[in-house]
Amino acid sequence: MLITFFLDCYGSQGLCFLSTSVVLYSFKSSHCQNATNNKACSAPQFQIIIVYFSFYLVALAQGGHKPCVQAFGADQFDEQDLRECEAKSSFFNWWYFSMNLGTIMALLVLCYIQDNLSWGLGFGIPCIVMCLALITFLLGTRTYRFRVRSDERNPFVRIGRVFLNATTQTAISKEEEARGILPYQSSEQFKFLNKALLAPDGSKEYGKVCTVTEIEEAKAVLRLVPIWTTCLGYAIVSPQSSTFFTEQGLTMDRSITSSLQIPAASLQSLIAIGIVVFIPLYDRILVPIARAMSKKPSGMSMLSRIGTGIVLSVLSMIIAALVERERLKTVAEYGLVDKANATVPMSVWWLLPQYLLFGIADVFTMVGLQEFFYDQVQNELKSIGPALYLSIFGIGNFLSSFLISVVEKATSGPGRDGWFSDNFNRTHVDYFYWLLAGISASAFAVYLYTAKSYIYNRRNTL
Known part of the structure; x- marks a missing residue:
């Protein structure tokens, strides 16, 4: 609990410093609007240091807070009680639901405030919310359960x-x-x-x-290694939703009305919306049905849940490849190949299925991995389990970047375009999507073999 408390403090302090630096810069820029010396009006070195210090402080808080708060929340349930065991499985669902609800608010509300009202206010609001959350967390101190420390040596x-x-x-x-x-x-x-x-x-x-x-x-611990490794295929696919998917949407018709256009970056909120909509359906409808059929408190086993999400991510990549092929066909038909900034006459809502499938896949795989790694480590390592799950996606992002570099070098050359280009209308990202679908499908085949031979380390684990 103390670790969670201090990490919350770090996050609040980071946002506070960030808000202060933005406000100070806004005061300085207001005096420099009519100035001719741009160098004199640039941000001072100390202010730049505060900004970067704030970023690293928030990153430190996030890196430690996520695994600790998941483990601390799950520790509040008694694994020997059937009803609480069922509730613990739901806890991971609703924790992820709350995280993505916050993401939607940030993408739709805070981004608007920062762009149209004030950056200081845009950073100040989450700072105040973090302080209120910290106070609420402390008010529940007397009700929390704490695990009894073992007298054995360090695990x-x-x-x-x-x-x-x-x-x-x-x-x-x-x-x-x-x-x-x-x-x-x-x-x-x-x-x-x-x-x-x-x-x-x-x-x-x-x-x-x-x-x-x-x-x-x-x-x-050793049995976790094959599961961790085979889930890297899913983690390599995951970054595409915030990179190439966004670039696809940037070239397409994003008009909602004649005067309103959806920002390309806001398309990522479709994933969070899919998660927020699907989690209640999963937890309140699908899980009770699966529980009645399988007689398991969680409905389906954790490894089955993870595998289902991997299959959905493969399907999402296949749909993304087909949509991109259709987009490139439209580009060629309208002669827009060399017009990088032209809007392709194709609605951005073509991307809706791949975004929503990504969100549903996250409900299965991301939440399943959280619960799995929490449940399958020793009692003294409960906060290490969620950290292992997070490390899958950290390594997956690095591998995704490395794969893009290799593909770009292998497919491009003098006088010919590769799969990637500054002009997105000359790319073949659809080929890359097919490659990712193949990699993820191959990883899933190995995952199936690993999951079938996996031995749970607790008899009451389902």
Whole structure:
């Protein structure tokens, strides 16, 4: 709880500094409107430092707050109580619902305030909201549940010791294993870790180095690695919604009325809208139906939920490729290939299915990953689980950028355009979408094999 409190404070302070720097700059710029010396009216170095300091402070708060607040919220439910177990599964749904509701407000309301009223007010409002949220969080202190700390050693030390002892032990022959040198045979996965039961001097005395429980903990962590790896395919696809999807929309007809045009960046709110609309349907309709059929508190297993979202993301990429092919066909028909700034006579609402599918896929995969990594780590590592889920998307963004660089270098050359170009009408992003769909589908095939062989580390896990 203290970590969550301090991270909330950091976020509030970052927004406060950012608002202050914007207000100070607005005062200075008002005196410089008629000035001829642009250098004299530029922002002072100290003010620039405050801006960047604010950005890093908010980023630090976000990076630590998200995994901590998820783990802290889920800790409020008793896993031994059936009704609370069901409620805990819903908690992840509604937490993600609230996050995306805030995203919609930021994209539609705060962006308007910043563009049309004041940047200082646009940053000041979330600062005030953060302070009110912090006060509300503190008011509930007496009602929160806290996990009892174990007297055992640090879980990182225990798990690290298992791997160290297993790798430093001499190899055990099959004949020795058959004679009972390794008596612990309850888990067939990662059997090499069973060697950590042996004493360091090579004698056949057991229990001197690692216990069976410690070995099981290490195996549970190791079982997460294939799931983490195979979900990178989904994470590589995810950044396209805020990059190429936006560029597609920028070239298309975005008119709502004769005088109103939707900003291309605001199209990302369609994903959040899809999430906000679908989560109540999922939690209140689909889950009870699935619960009645499967007799599981969560309706469907966490791995099944994650896999469903991956399939939907593949489908979204296929639809995006087909829409982009239709857009390029329209560009060619109207002779707009070399007119980068021309509006393609094609409604931006063609992009609606791919945006909404992305949102629905997030409800399955993103929320499923949050719950899965929280549930499958040791009790002492509950905040590490959500951090592992977030790291999938951090690495996925890097891999997506690397893939774009490789494709651009491989497809472009002297006198010929590649798949990417400054003129979006000369690109072949549809080819890239097909490539992403293939990568994600291949990753899903491996994910299926991994998920089928996965052993949950708790008997009450569904």
